[in-house]
Amino acid sequence: MSAAINRLWDNRWAIATAAIVTFAFVLFGGLPLVLASVGFVAVCVVMLIAKAPASLPSSNTFPQPAAFEADWQRLQVIIDALPDPVVALDSTGAVLALNAQARRIAPALRQGEPISLGLRMPALIAAVRRAVATGAPQRVEFSERSRSEQWYEVHVIPAALSRPAGSPPDLLLTFHDLTQPRRIEQMRADFVANASHELRTPLAALSGFIETLRGPAQNDAGARERFLAIMHAxxxxxxxxxxxxxxxxxxxxxxxINPNTPVELLPIIHQVIDTLEPRAQERGVEILVSPAEQPLVVHGERDELIGVFENLVENAIKYGASGKRVEIRLECASVQAANGSQAKVSVRDWGPGIAPEHLPRLTERFYRVDVGQSRAEGGTGLGLALVKHILNRHGGRLSIESTPGAGSTFTVTLPLIRPVH
Ligand SMILES: Nc1ncnc2c1ncn2[C@@H]1O[C@H](COP(=O)(O)OP(=O)(O)OP(=O)(O)O)[C@@H](O)[C@H]1O
Ligand SMILES: [Mg+2]
Known part of the structure; x- marks a missing residue:
């Protein structure tokens, strides 16, 4: 019944025209009223049987006609269940529906409003227009800078969602987040560029000296010794x-794979100091150790942990030598959380410190505050990247605090095996 009323309502203008024309015939043409009434009823019946005209959808056709209501709810359920952001548009570009993921990436999108109001991406809007005009699916990539740069790939797929087939198509937009693959690709490219650059520099020096030794310095014994020493380095x-x-x-x-051999930290620290003591003495740096009250035992790979502390103490000697002092402090930090007590080892120096903008990037491969100084010290810029990965494997972490002009503290935290009482 309600479908019949809807159908009549859809044809209201045609019915009104028929009524006016019939009335005019009665009034001016002398048509008998009975005949006119039969004619008018016939027009209404034809309107009931005939197909409703396909009107152009527009944002104010929302909510959908009853015939499509069930499909409509089904569509919302389906897009809500999809893991990617999805937006359904009508052919004018007005938003018919969107899921929570889409709201997250474009909070300004509103049902019934044009997509261009909520997502100001000219490339995307152009793809929507192309899809409506051609009826063919479109693919477009765009980047968005809110807090950090985000990359998306969007598929614009024409589909009859709210309208019968044959009408201008509605559109389904699916968004695929490309940010992570893009970042990984960028990191890979940077890594290859950095690694080849780091290898090319010493290689260029070696080739240069080989040329010199074969040519001008061929018979110069003094120069040969000097050059060979540089080539060796x-x-x-x-x-x-x-x-x-x-x-x-x-x-x-x-x-x-987490290591599972119990390792005590203090002997490791002493071994690191024994190795680095000659370097510290060379630079007039004193290394002080302040042990914890009880032995700190963690699950660990001994050689890897030696690598961690060797790099931190070596950095403190190399870059903080002007402070003349490096302190290694071991302590046990009792944590209320489920992960229990932690071993804390901090390596402090009183050198020039590090400006805050560098701190978050220090554990990136090849990142150095001063590339020249690091190279002059024989550094590769991989030390702290190694520290971070080793600590990840040990369930630990590295925190860095520094005040320019007052020195730096690098603190390693590792889960203790034995809880502290
Ligand atoms: N204690 C410190 N004081 C000041 N700057 C530091 C300190 N420790 C590290 N840095 C800065 O962090 C950068 C990265 O350190 P990292 O250990 O990763 O590399 P590196 O020491 O240059 O080379 P490698 O460790 O391979 O010998 C260093 O080049 C230096 O600029
Ligand atoms: Mg280092």
Whole structure:
């Protein structure tokens, strides 16, 4: 019944015209009223049987005609269940429906309003227009900068969602987040560029000296000795870089496997100090240790943990030498959370410190505050990246605090095996 009323309502203008024309015939043409009434009823019956005209959808046709109500609810249920952001548009570009994921990436999108109001992306709007005009699916990529840069791939798919087939198509827009793959791709490209640059520099020095030794310095014994020493240092630098790269990839491969051998931290720290003491003395740096009240035992890979503390203490000696003092403090931090007590080892120096903008990037591969100084020290810029990956594997973490002019503190936190009472 309500469908019949709807059908009549859809044809209201045609029915009104028929009524006026019939009335005019009665009034001016002398048509008998009975005949006129029969004619008018016949027009209404034809309107009931005939197909409703397909009007152009517009934002104020929302909510949908009753015939499509059930489909409509089904569509909303389906897009709500999809993991990606999805937006349904009518052919004018007005939003018919959207899921929660779509609201998250475009909070300004509103049902019934044009998509261009909520997502000001000219490339996307152009793709929507093309899809309506051609009826063919479109694919478009766009980036959006709210807090950080986000990349999306959008498929614009024409589909009869709210209108019968044959009308201008509605559109389904599915968004696919490309930010993470883009970042990984960028990191890979940066890594290859950095690694080849780091290898090319010593290689160029080696080739240069080989040329000199074959040519002008061929018979100069003094120059030969000097050049050979430099070549040796450069070859060592290349070997160290390759070792560090191999260690990084080895640790990354095993990052999900937690070590399970109990290791005490204080003996490791003493071994690191024994190794680095000659370097510290060379620079007039004193290394002080302040042990914890009880032994700190963690699950760990001894050699990897030695690598962690060697890099932190070596950095403190290399970059903080002007402070003349490096302090290694071991303590036990009791944590209320489920992960229990933690071992904390902090390496503090009183050197020039690090400006705050560098702190979040120090554990990136090849990142150095001062590339020249790091190279002059024989550094590869991979030390803190290795530290971070090793600590990840150990369920630990690294925190860095620094005040320019007052020195830096690098703190390693690792879960203790034995809870502290
Ligand atoms: N204690 C510190 N004081 C000041 N700057 C530091 C300190 N520790 C690290 N840095 C800065 O962080 C950068 C990255 O350190 P990282 O250990 O990763 O590399 P590196 O020491 O240059 O090379 P490598 O560790 O491979 O020998 C350093 O180049 C330096 O600029
Ligand atoms: Mg280092």
């Amino acid at each position: 450069q070859a060592e630098r290349m070997a160290r870089l390759i070792d560090d790269l191999l260690s990084l990839s080895r640790i990354e491969l095993r990052e999900h």
